Amino acid sequence: MPATNIEDLIALCKRRGFIFQSSEIYGGTQGLYDYGPLGVELKNNIKNSWWKSIVYERDDVEGLDAAILTKQSVLKYSGHEETFTDPLVDCKSCGERFRADQVPDYCKKEDLTEPRQFNLMFKTNIGPVDDGKTFAYLRPETAQQIFTNFKNVVDSTSRNVPFGIAQIGKAFRNEITLKSFIFRVREFEQMELEFFVVPGTDEDWHKKWVELRINWWEKQGVPKKSLELYEVPKDELAHYSKATVDIMYKFPHGVEELEGIANRTDFDLGSHSKNQDELSLKSKVSENNESNAKLALKDENNNWMVPFVIEPSAGVDRAILAILNEAYHLEKIEDKERVVLKLKPHLSPIKAAIIPLKKNDEKIVAKAKEIKNKLQSLGMGRVLFENSGNIGKNYRRHDEIGTPICITIDFETLEEETVTVRDRDTMSQKRVSINDLEEVFKDLF
Ligand code: ATP
Numbered sequence: 001m002p003a004t005n006i007e008d009l010i011a012l013c014k015r016r017g018f019i020f021q022s023s024e025i026y027g028g029t030q031g032l033y034d035y036g037p038l039g040v041e042l043k044n045n046i047k048n049s050w051w052k053s054i055v056y057e058r059d060d061v062e063g064l065d066a067a068i069l070t071k072q073s074v075l076k077y078s079g080h081e082e083t084f085t086d087p088l089v090d091c092k093s094c095g096e097r098f099r100a101d102q103v104p105d106y107c108k109k110e111d112l113t114e115p116r117q118f119n120l121m122f123k124t125n126i127g128p129v130d131d132g133k134t135f136a137y138l139r140p141e142t143a144q145q146i147f148t149n150f151k152n153v154v155d156s157t158s159r160n161v162p163f164g165i166a167q168i169g170k171a172f173r174n175e176i177t178l179k180s181f182i183f184r185v186r187e188f189e190q191m192e193l194e195f196f197v198v199p200g201t202d203e204d205w206h207k208k209w210v211e212l213r214i215n216w217w218e219k220q221g222v223p224k225k226s227l228e229l230y231e232v233p234k235d236e237l238a239h240y241s242k243a244t245v246d247i248m249y250k251f252p253h254g255v256e257e258l259e260g261i262a263n264r265t266d267f268d269l270g271s272h273s274k275n276q277d278e279l280s281l282k283s284k285v286s287e288n289n290e291s292n293a294k295l296a297l298k299d300e301n302n303n304w305m306v307p308f309v310i311e312p313s314a315g316v317d318r319a320i321l322a323i324l325n326e327a328y329h330l331e332k333i334e335d336k337e338r339v340v341l342k343l344k345p346h347l348s349p350i351k352a353a354i355i356p357l358k359k360n361d362e363k364i365v366a367k368a369k370e371i372k373n374k375l376q377s378l379g380m381g382r383v384l385f386e387n388s389g390n391i392g393k394n395y396r397r398h399d400e401i402g403t404p405i406c407i408t409i410d411f412e413t414l415e416e417e418t419v420t421v422r423d424r425d426t427m428s429q430k431r432v433s434i435n436d437l438e439e440v441f442k443d444l445f
Helices: 006-016 037-056 072-077 143-148 150-157 202-219 267-271 316-327 362-376 391-401 411-416 434-442
Strands: 019-021 033-035 061-064 069-071 085-090 097-099 116-119 122-125 135-138 163-172 187-197 227-231 243-251 254-265 308-315 328-333 336-341 352-356 383-385 405-409 418-423 429-433
Touching (some): 069 072, 143 150, 143 163, 202 254, 254 316, 316 328, 352 391
Antiparallel strands (some): 122 135, 163 187, 254 308, 328 336, 405 418
16 A cells, blocks of 8 residues: 655655755755755666666667756747746735645735746856846756757757657756655656657547656556546646646645646747748747757658647656555554565565674675675666674565565575575565575566
């Protein structure tokens, strides 16, 4: 059963080193979190799993890693300067500010100002002179630099539609109302794919990507029964979208968006392109006299064609919250409680713990280190040589952090070349020959 309240998860994340409040020793900053020793491993594993399924296991997607600081023109023509806003209200009685549609119950809502639009983008200065003109934005989504690099990627890879460009990276939003731990924060990571298709085939591709993404979430341990699809109503669609389907998840605080899958039409390539009047654009874009590139392809009749874009956009931090929530189990064994994170092994921060039964026996310790190095060299992720605490405490800790197996080295190991392998989920133990250990370990993934 998943965690029933967010407090259980927050406590586990802090206690075991997954997630800390940022700048905690100075009182913390709202909406900013730091990922600790285990959090960084979990995060990397989720990102690797996405990258593997989107880039490596397909033959029609290229990767990209673009700059975070973004030139003003990019976010002017993308529409973000004008429309990436939330309605802000002030409460004159409690003195706080809220997003107009998210005023919490503790506010009496009696003395609220009229909503005014607040732009969510962070600005920063480029270069030593702060003249108000040479600024850049911290990107509010990773997508835009994919569009501005469209021609670079096409020219350097000879790609033609349908094909995609994927990127994982930080995004920044000066959110007015923060929510539920890492659910809504001001600095977060996104895993975004812009998949370019022939106009007219966009609706089919949109459906296909919704299906593919749900399958991926299932493989990460977020079952279909915890997900809902939400078709965003026409009057709530973002300025670039023809249709958006949100994958919603039952977070501990309620059902909310985990990933958005939008049909962005030809809006973005069209907006960033020069010579727009030669492109027969379907969407309404602002005139662009600053771009020096035509972001279009030639079709089979040698006419310019601007591909439509399907965009599956998932938040890494929300993925972490959903995956931890699903993995969290509180079990009663006889009269004792056990917390266990039943993470899919490919996501576990530690893949195996190697535990010498006697921490001060040179031969046992040397053998344990030898086994650790051997399993580590297989490249499946972090294998930990566990040299503190007693065996009971070691098992408890590794259950709580989701380590799929613990391998214990004892005197028998030295005599018979066997080890004890304990399974996290069943807690069953079996004796395995060191010669077979590599296979037993690899079979987990
Ligand atoms: P919401 O309305 O819930 O704030 P959104 O519709 O603005 O989300 P998108 O612009 O579609 O979000 O961004 C794509 C994904 O990026 C979201 O599905 C979510 O997983 C993630 N994301 C967006 N904003 C945040 C945030 N402030 N903190 C954490 N993750 C975020």
